[in-house]
Amino acid sequence: MKFKSLLLAGGALLSATAASAGGYQVTLAGIKNNGMGGVGVGLSLDQAAMFYNPGALAMVRDRGVQIGANFTFARNSFVAEGSSTQRELRNSVVTPVSLFAGFGPQEGKFRAGIAVYTPFGSKLQYADGWEGRTSLTDIDLKSVFVQPTVSYAITDQLSIGAGLVVLAYGAVNLQRDIPLPDSFGHIELDGKAETKFGVNAGIFFKPSEKLSVGVSYRSKIDARVKDGDVTFSGLSPAFAPNFQATKFSATLPLIATTSIGFGIMPTENLTIGIDASLANWSAYKTLRFDFDQPILDSKTRLPTTVSESKREYQDALTFRVGAQYKLTSGLVVRAGGSYDESPVKDGFVTPETPDNDRIGGTLGASYNFGKFGVDLSAQYVGIKKRTQTQQELVTNGTTDRIAGTYKTNIVIPGIGLNYTF
Amino acid sequence: MLALLGLGLSACQPDLEKDFEPSNGTADFSNYIAVGNSLTAGFSDGGLYLEGQQQSFPAILAQQFATVGGGEFVQPLFGAGQENGSGYLRLANIVNGLPVTASVNTNLALRQGATAARPLYTKFTGQINNLGVPGIRLSDIETAGYGSVLGNPFFERITPDAQATQTYLQRVAASNPTFFTNWLGNNDVLGFATAGGAANSLTSVADFTDKNSKVIDALTATGAKGVVATIPDVTTIPFFTTVGPSFRTTLEAGKVSGLVIQTGAAPGGATSANRKPITTGDIKAVDGTGRQLFTLLSSPFLPLVGTKTGRPWRYVYGQSGQPAAGFPLFLAAYGIDTTAAFGVSAGNPIPSLFVLDDVEQGQVRTATNNFNAAIKTKAAAKGLAVFDANAFFSTVASNGLVVNGVNNTAGFVSGNLFSLDGVHPTPRGYAVVANEMIKVINSTYGAKVPTVNPTSYRGVKFP
Structure with a gap:
């Protein structure tokens, strides 16, 4: 049973924008940041700073509220080892939304805010009867994070901030086929995550009009699904007695992320951001599911209440660079790029996260009508082609997944509306 | 911009098939x-x-x-x-x-x-x-x-x-x-x-x-x-690995230390070279110990070990396709005594047909x-x-x-x-x-x- 996706999902949740590679999450918090390659730790663009670096919120001059939506189109192709047939997803669109609101006295040193974001939303539906069906057929992960945040400007140049990260809502649905001697059964796991808390904190320093620097840290949260529902279907009477579980639980480390970012403002109209992040994916060793009653392990053919699958992720770095240029008083244009190291080692790639190093390119624009503004962004993320062989799987003891070649491209148009008080 | 986006989306599906042309x-x-x-x-x-x-x-x-x-x-x-x-x-x-x-x-x-x-x-x-x-x-x-x-x-x-x-x-x-x-x-x-x-x-x-x-x-x-x-x-x-291991476990549980099997195809009685005593521990187990292999066809007859029976021999003879009347001659040729305990005596050994022995x-x-x-x-x-x-x-x-x-x-x-x-x-x-x-x-x-x-x-x- 491979629910790494869940884990990944969780990790993505926490570290969504800045750092984490893996999964189908992409950096989707502020639409402005999205247009700039996802930079933000060393900048104080708008209320979305609560996500990137809570320390920068006090330096955001405007108070306001913004909402955003990202339409995520993932297109994946897979060819199994030795085959020549390309498998494609039953495609779907995922639309994570976000809301950021910042408050505070006009000239005061405090800012407070609340951020609601869905840094991870993944939905993959593999082709009917595809070669990896016993690993995964469908995955649907949803999460909502709510983050009340305060920020304080110690001096005109230095500010700090912190937010309480609340995993307010998390839902997972994982499905796969069960190999039986003469047919396939199906198992569906469906559960909600318990509410959990973490911290997002940062420092922002702006020594001059031309330079700023920020450091932020998001803590690890162990997301836990308890008493999720297990549903079996398609089991012929000969096999049904082997699959009696009705509840499952699982814990997923939503890994910690540390980021540093720089802002460079050579002219009043040009802002350049550079970010680097380290995601502590090495906390993700195994994905384990506990069942209330035994199910037949299809490998050992013995009943078990525990299903474990190796992940053994490694820490991964992400680099981002982006710029915005103010063309007119109302129009700002943006561009950027990113490079995301995969946390997934060779021979450990799973269908939930057919991952590899990612290269992203972004474009964006904003137009302001007085207190109203519209932000647009477009991201293209190419996950590099990745091949793993059955021999690698055998060597690593990871034959619960499938050998072959994956390639994924993701296109994410985003739109945001903002209002300044 | 929307048109560009549409174009980007349609071009987005990766094409791997060209890498794997037959x-x-x-x-x-x-x-x-x-x-x-x-x-x-x-x-x-x-x-x-x-x-x-x-x-x-x-x-x-x-x-x-x-x-x-x-x-x-x-x-x-x-x-x-x-x-x-x-x-x-x-x-x-x-x-x-x-x-x-x-x-x-x-x-x-x-x-x-x-x-x-x-x-x-x-x-x-x-x-x-x-x-x-x-x-x-x-x-x-x-x-x-x-x-x-x-x-x-x-x-x-x-x-x-x-x-x-x-x-x-x-x-x-x-x-x-x-x-x-x-x-x-x-x-x-x-x-x-x-x-x-x-x-x-x-x-x-x-x-x-x-x-x-x-x-x-x-x-x-x-x-x-x-x-x-x-x-x-x-x-x-x-055909050779399924029956023996569980049979050995049964024998060990019943404290049966050994068997007599028949080997080869040559006729001969209880004292002839076609009789072969084997120890229970010499039956090949899942862990690889032991050598003797019992065939899948022996499965219905192994529970009879220790009983006085001629059933296994009627089956073996039946496989030959010869007229039923020849059965007593067949038993005589191989010196089979169906009143002896099956499988554990030289008079009524386990038929050669059921065992692929080490030789x-x-x-x-x-x-x-x-x-x-x-x-x-x-x-x-x-x-x-x-x-x-x-x-x-x-x-x-x-x-x-x-x-x-x-x-x-x-x-x-x-x-x-x-x-x-x-x-x-x-x-x-x-x-x-x-x-x-x-x-x-x-x-x-x-x-x-x-x-x-x-x-x-x-x-x-x-x-």
């Missing part, structure tokens, strides 16, 4: 001929029937060859209403975790007047590509009349009446392949082995080498390329190794691809085989690869064989024939 390399698959025995015919579950034929490894290969210029591949399929062919075994039930099989004997392809005991099947005399003949030994390929009504009914079935004396070798020579698979020779050891050394003989190495050479020469006479397969080590198949295994292993050496030598001389089925199935027996996330083993019923006769593969087993052949074809001939997903083919069918 190609035929230096091989010409336009007329593929499959030469072999039951394994080539698609025999499964103790019989040849339509589903097995349709999922024979040559049929799977031909389907894949079709992507790289392969031509039509005709098999002598059993027709509608006769789809159960020779009849076969089905899994009727699982009782206390043990499989119970039953015979399927409706909708057979028997000709008018033929009986299940002396079958003759509905003829299929057109041009065919799959020349697999269940039961054929390499030593049979030059036997005139092998395709007559007195010969092999499966070869008789595909032999045109006008050519009733055509030998198998002549049939092969006339097939004019551009590509071939040849997997003959299994029965030259298998019949001896499955009879526990009590019947059949091992083909001599000289005869095997000579006839293997002749069939390869015939196939390559017009420059055809092809694959030859070696003979697996039959002692690792479920017989040694004979089988030596023959297999010699035959495989002959197969590989000839293949090397002709530059042919070799599927080393012996090495492959040995690895499967020790490590199992995971394909596309699904675990398969050499285990009986639950292992997915071997059918209910414990000897022949299931459709999934045949798919795995086809894939292994494709791998050696690709590496030998620089081809890129795609493999199949074995997981799409069934293992044992459950009730």
